[in-house]
Each structure stands twice: as structure tokens, then as C-alpha cells.
Amino acid sequence: xxxxxxxNLNPKxxxxxxxAGYESPTPIQAGAIPPALGGRDVLGxxxxxxxxxxxxxxxxxxxxxxxxxxxxxxxSLVLCPTRELAAQVAENFDTYSKHxxxxxxxxxxxxxxxxxxxLIDKGVDVLIATPGRLLDHFERGxxxxxxxxxxxxxxxxxxxxxxxxxxxxxxxxxxxxxxQTFFFSAxxxxxxxxxxxxxxxxxxxxEVARQATASETIEQGVVMFKASRRDRAAxxxxxxxxxxxxxxxxxxxxxxxxxxxxxxVDICAKSLKKYGYNAAPIHGDLDQSxxxxxxxxxxxxxxxxxxxxxxxxxxxxxxxxxxxxxxDVPGHAEDYVHRIGRTGRAGREGKxxxxxxxxxxxxLAAIEALIQKEIPRVGNPVKKPEPKKRxxxxxxxxxxxxxxxxKDTRQERSANRPRRGxxxxxxxxxxxxxxxxxxxxxxxSFSERxxx
Numbered sequence: 001x002x003x004x005x006x007x008n009l010n011p012k013x014x015x016x017x018x019x020a021g022y023e024s025p026t027p028i029q030a031g032a033i034p035p036a037l038g039g040r041d042v043l044g045x046x047x048x049x050x051x052x053x054x055x056x057x058x059x060x061x062x063x064x065x066x067x068x069x070x071x072x073x074x075x076s077l078v079l080c081p082t083r084e085l086a087a088q089v090a091e092n093f094d095t096y097s098k099h100x101x102x103x104x105x106x107x108x109x110x111x112x113x114x115x116x117x118x119l120i121d122k123g124v125d126v127l128i129a130t131p132g133r134l135l136d137h138f139e140r141g142x143x144x145x146x147x148x149x150x151x152x153x154x155x156x157x158x159x160x161x162x163x164x165x166x167x168x169x170x171x172x173x174x175x176x177x178x179x180q181t182f183f184f185s186a187x188x189x190x191x192x193x194x195x196x197x198x199x200x201x202x203x204x205x206x207e208v209a210r211q212a213t214a215s216e217t218i219e220q221g222v223v224m225f226k227a228s229r230r231d232r233a234a235x236x237x238x239x240x241x242x243x244x245x246x247x248x249x250x251x252x253x254x255x256x257x258x259x260x261x262x263x264x265v266d267i268c269a270k271s272l273k274k275y276g277y278n279a280a281p282i283h284g285d286l287d288q289s290x291x292x293x294x295x296x297x298x299x300x301x302x303x304x305x306x307x308x309x310x311x312x313x314x315x316x317x318x319x320x321x322x323x324x325x326x327x328d329v330p331g332h333a334e335d336y337v338h339r340i341g342r343t344g345r346a347g348r349e350g351k352x353x354x355x356x357x358x359x360x361x362x363x364l365a366a367i368e369a370l371i372q373k374e375i376p377r378v379g380n381p382v383k384k385p386e387p388k389k390r391x392x393x394x395x396x397x398x399x400x401x402x403x404x405x406x407k408d409t410r411q412e413r414s415a416n417r418p419r420r421g422x423x424x425x426x427x428x429x430x431x432x433x434x435x436x437x438x439x440x441x442x443x444x445s446f447s448e449r450x451x452x
Contacts, residue, residue, distance in 0.1 A: 010065045223354070
């Protein structure tokens, strides 16, 4: 088995890795680090939770160990789709660079420009940023990208979903053509492949799993749900969620619950807290300090259930998440892989349950086609009450006989009903023609009528 000591990393970086307790690299790390240290571009395709961050962090630090940063000209650039993921990458750099004299800056929203400008002015070796905030600094004239030697695009498929691809292309154009590029993604959509063909030069392609496959350590299940009434669908669905959590019991040490909409994130979290569950919401509309506080509580084990949107949970790296609950079936099949990838990380076992309404069956079929397997159906833990049977009243025997007597059908009643004419009565012979009251002139012949 390959060890980190076999990858020719910088001794100081290797020391930090050993102190962090890691001995053997994951497949994506073992495949990406050697060509990265050799100066080649790298295209890494791996599912969530396989150690992609260290795949570019470790070789970057080894390559940047020598040299000095200049003011407003970072030596390397890491682009992340969300604030949380950018903050997670920054933590990884802190862990692995503690024996190196390298500086870093984190450019994300929710933090004042003044503080970030002060860091950039001093000169940084590693700049970690979201695309929007990076371009804001560039347009204000506070940042130059002409000194970038290494550029990393992390979670490229999420960049595509969030509409950042035009920003990514612009940032690429602002960096030197001679830069070394590391490009990582869980899936390879056609648009992403086009970018890699345009901006990467003969990259080393490392693909450690089938595109968009779920980890084999994750036990999956789907609960098919149909509401009793349309106006009760939301509350009954939340009841099913609580029942699944209760059914898992102590095995569910902590979990992430995914909703498609931010409003549902708030409603679901509020409902869980109302019923005594330790839950809190996290989504893009919350204040950055509140989001970080919630994430820290979840990482520390003080929060059991984290109700999240896809974007907010993207940067969450907690190895010991036991369960993932999809309160809503994701609209994009790839998002399902990212969601359940929050559990079963680093070789651990995990469970993922999805609540599927009738309207979501098409999206569920797309997910099963993507992961190339059928997700087992799980029985609804909420049993529907049986309808009450009507009992016949038999107190009065006479009435009981009357009740048992079959009623005439509509056709029988119609056939037995006497037919009435237009007059008041219906007695007497039937009138044929005009009867005795025929006018005299009608009886005359044509010549007689003309003569008269």
C-alpha cells in the first residue's frame, strides 16, 4: 500500500501530515499528487468525501515552500463555490502548512473588504476565494492575478450549477498562460469538459470511481409518500421525517436533512425543534456569523440535526455524519450524490433516506439511472388509520326488514311510472291525426279552394 512518505512531499508538509494522523493516501490523493509535484496539470474526478482537498493542498504547499509573495500578487489561487467550502479549504492549509512560513488569505462574502485588503497588501502565498468576491477585489484595483503560479478549481460541477462558469472563464483569462492548473469535480458535465479542454494543457486525468456514483459504504433507502389531502401534504411529510429519525433511534447520532428550498429549510427546522429535536437551519440567507456558529456546533457534536440547503452544506466536512435525510428529492440527479456523500466518509458506514412524493418519481428515476442502481424502497413508518366501518342499526326488526329490502333502481322506477299526456288527464282513446276539429277548408280540393 502506498504511503505519504512515498509521494516525495516536502519534509515539513509530510511532518504535518503525520501529526494529523494520516498514513496512507486515498486513491485520488495517490493518483493526483505525483503528477502535480511533477509540474503537470491535473484533472481529478472523484465522488464527495474521497479526500480531494488534500490532493491539491499537499502538492501546492510543497511547490510553494520556496519563494516569497509580493503585495497584491498572490502566488496561488484556489476557487471554491461557497463560503463554507472556502473556509474548509483554508483550515486544511492551516493544518498542513504549520511548519512552513507561508501566508494565506480568505476572500469570502460576509467579511469586510477592509480586513481582506489588509491581508492582500501584505502579500499572500495562497489566496482562497469564491469567484464573486475575488472579482469584486479585482475590479476595485486591490488585486493582481498576473503572479499566479498554481490555480485550483474545486467542486467544478457545483460552480456550474450555481452559474459561476462565466466568472471562472474570466478569472482564467486574468491569470498567466504558464500557470499550473488543478481541476477537481465529482461529475463531468459537457460544459465542464469544454472548460478543461480549453484551459488545461495535457492534464493527468485521475478518476477513482464511476462518474456520479455513491459510495458503497452508504446504505440507501426511499420512502414513497402520498398525502391524504393536498393541504395536509407538508405537515404529513414532516411527520414521516420524524418517524424515520425515531425509527433509527440511537444509531442516528447526527444527521443532515436536505430541503430544496430555503423556506422549507426554516419551516422544517422550526417543526423539528417544536417536537423536541435538537435541530437548526443553515442556508445562504442567514448571516455569515450565524452560519459559522451553526456549523461549529454541528462539528462539535452540540447539534444533532442540521437542516440545510444544497449550497450551504457543500463545504461541510464532518467525517462522522451517521445519516443523511433527503426531505425533498433533489431536482438534479447529481445533487443526490453530493448530498448522501456527506455520510459514509473516510471508509465509515452511513445511511441515506429519501422521502419521495408522487410528483418526484420522475426525478427519482433519473437518480437511479445516474447511479446505475435501484434504490431499495422502505415502508412508510407512519401507518394510515383504518377507515371506520358503518354498522347497520337493528334495534327495530321492522325497520331492519325495510333496510334489507332492495330498493328499486332508477330504470325500474321509470318503467313502472304511468306516462302522462300533455293534458290534465290521460284517459280516453288516443287521438289520431287532427280528429273531428279539422278545419273545413283543409277538406276542400285545390280547385275548390281556388274558386272560393
